[in-house]
Amino acid sequence: MPAHHSIQLHTMMLLRLKKVRFLLVWGCCFLPLVSAAQKDEKNAAVKLLVDQLKFVTDVPYICRDTVYGKSVGCGDSLFWKIVMQKRDAIPFLMDKLDDTTQTVVPVPNFGGNYTVADIAYVAMREIIDNIPTFWLLGLGENSYAYGTMEYWEYIRADIRHRRKFQREIRKWEKTLGGRWIEDKRVLTCDCAFPHPSGGHYIREYTLSNYNGWGVHVEYSYLKAHSIGFGINLISESFQPFIGKRKINYTVDGTITGLFFNHTSAFGQRIDVGVNVQKTSPDFHVFVEHNDRNDFRIGGKVGVSFGNFIYLHYRYSYPLTSYENPYISRHGVVLTIKLNMTPIGNAFGM
Structure with missing residues (x-):
């Protein structure tokens, strides 16, 4: 191939690569801006709709047939239009609670x-x-209180x-998680x-939700039998950038009792763990102290069943x-x- 043809081909390839690189950079920079702008536009439209609550x-309430030819207690079209915005309307509805x-x-x-607000x-x-x-x-434990004289x-x-009330609603909604179900009921x-x-x-x-403090009990076989009781000091979750299932992280404190023939020993352990909602692999690292200054670090690998039952293999290494x-x-x-905390919410506490 002549030298000038080779130079031309190389130049064309460089230009194409530059064009592809430009398109990739443009897409990476511009498309998120378009998506954000569309989301902002949608939020603005929902906010504008919620701002019309005063015209409902x-x-x-009590859906009677008609009063003077007009439907009463079933909600008008504007009310239901706001409700049909679903989760998008919640932040703006909470803003209106005062x-x-x-x-x-x-x-x-x-x-x-x-x-x-009502x-x-x-x-x-x-x-x-x-x-x-x-x-x-803060009035009691009846979750069906709305509409009673005490509420009003x-x-x-x-x-x-x-x-x-507005502050408490905001805090509660953050821990809601929430799953959409099809349901015809009003x-x-x-x-x-x-x-x-x-x-x-x-x-x-579930018996062990993802947010809130709690308690736990454990059984271990470590050559001897060990029973532990503890407190779930931290149990929180966050939504990762990738995937739909939330990541849970926990910090637990446990007091253990070891029993082997006529020998007993008591100790303390702090765990830090991470898993995914529902049934998933579960990983923990821990530090523990047993009697007679037996200090150890270790890890646990296993499965979390619904963030309620956990089965682990553990390994510890002595530091002393x-x-x-x-x-x-x-x-x-x-x-x-x-x-x-979630158990209390389940029963309306």
Whole structure:
């Protein structure tokens, strides 16, 4: 091949590579901006819609047929349009929970009119099933409190009550997680028509949820039998950049008792663990102290079953010259965890 042809071919390849590189850089930089702009535009539209709550003329309560030819207690089209925004509407509805602007909607049986805050909360209760109202208000353990005289008297008594309620709702919603289920029920009244959104978000309750403190019990076979009782000091979760399932991380403190023939020993251990929601591999590192200054570091590898039952293989390495002969370096551990805060929510606490 002539030299000038080779130079031309090389030049063309360089130009194509530059063009491809330019397109890749442009895509990586510009497409996220487009996506962010679209999300911002959608959020602005939802916020604008929620801002129209003051124009709602009817909310679900007791769905009577008609009064003077007009449907009453079933919610008007604007109310249901806001509800149909689903999770996108929740942040803006929470912003309205301290808005005391009066509306034209009367409160049946209790008198007065709904405020914008009241209607915003009804909308939230049509998006998320079983919000523990009384627990969030700090009034008791009945999660079906909304609409009672005690609710209305408390929430109307002082704007500070509304703002406290708003703060508690925000904290509760952050730990919701939430799973969408198809459901035809209208949650806030006895309306016969199917739910316009076709479902609700629910909180998935397991005996050991992903957020909150709790307790645990464990059994280990380490040449001798060991029983442990402890506290789940930290149990939190976060959403990774990749994947839909949240990552859970835990910090646990355990007091152990070792029993072998007529020998007993007591110790303490701190675990740091990580796994994925539901059934998944589970990894822990730990430091422990047993009697007679037996200090060790170690790790546990196993499976988490629904973040409730854990089965591990463990290995520990001594940091001191003394090593308790009844505590082998290798062992098998079975742990059952119970987180108290989600259990309380499950029963409306």
